[in-house]
Amino acid sequence: MPRDTRQRQAIRDVLDDAGRPLSPPDILKVARKRVPGLGQATVYRTIRALVDEGWLVTVELPGQAPHYERSGLAHHHHFRCRQCERVFEVGGCPGNLKSLTPPGFRLEGHELTLYGVCSTCASD
Amino acid sequence: MPRDTRQRQAIRDVLDDAGRPLSPPDILKVARKRVPGLGQATVYRTIRALVDEGWLVTVELPGQAPHYERSGLAHHHHFRCRQCERVFEVGGCPGNLKSLTPPGFRLEGHELTLYGVCSTCASD
DNA sequence: ATAGATGCAAAGGGTTTGCACTTGA
DNA sequence: TCAAGTGCAAACCCTTTGCATCTAT
Secondary structure: OOOOOHHHHHHHHHHHHHOOOEOHHHHHHHHOOOOOOOOHHHHHHHHHHHHHHOOEEEEOOEOOOOEEEEOOOOOEEEEEEOOOOOEEEEEOOOOOOHHHOOOOOEEEEEEEEEEEEOHHHHOO | OOOOOHHHHHHHHHHHHHOOOEOHHHHHHHHOOOOOOOOHHHHHHHHHHHHHHOOEEEEOOEOOOOEEEEOOOOOEEEEEEOOOOOEEEEEOOOOOOHHHOOOOOEEEEEEEEEEEEOHHHHOO
8 A cells, every 4th residue: 555655645635636637757857846845756657556556547649758647537539739739638539439440349448639729729 | 862782682672571560679580580680770761761751650659669550551540469569550439529629629539549459479 | 763755876777879880862 | 873671779758667765553
């Protein structure tokens, strides 16, 4: 069972507050505001521990380093802003995926990523 | 304008023959059968050149190094076999994506990756 | 007290770059 | 001929690991 350290606390707070998937460098940058000397190795180690515990889930985005978000969210997908590079969660799912699957293939899961411009960047 | 070298020829042949997206290491491995001393740097440089020329397109898969496929294919998506790790093209698109996009966001593109077991692996 | 956690620095794995040599045009 | 292309090795970037030190329990 993990100890309750300042570093771990800070990392969890960052992810709790973000409300969207973050990359390890994102997490390091923000968490260092609360724990100045925080090392990157600690971030990577803590992320892995939190994933193993089931507190975080890995979000794998095309062409991106993995991001992490809190677990327990309903089935959803992601939208990546091409301007600010932030990743947002989007509800729902297009469904109908079985019909795309070739005959003889067994469909077990899927990932959908939308690309475009977020509302913040679009209004500039 | 690029020269017609054995290396470049071999790399294009490999991609032409594959019929599915390949990673740089995949390409290196197969192309070395035709050009034994082929260096990895040449593969990476040639891939980039072919992408810039528009002969290849980059296929970015979640949690994977980028793969490359011939350009000019109709809109399609990909299926990744969890057993053999190969990536296949699948026709069609679920559509209906605009309805998933949050208000104020501008949708410009999308990537869909299906996961499961391909017919070859499923029949074992 | 003491095992787990941390920070630093070095090691890894995949991709890119520098440079002298080779080769297509 | 001679610049583009190549192969090698070193450099890079991001992530992981080794290890001495620190710290929550």
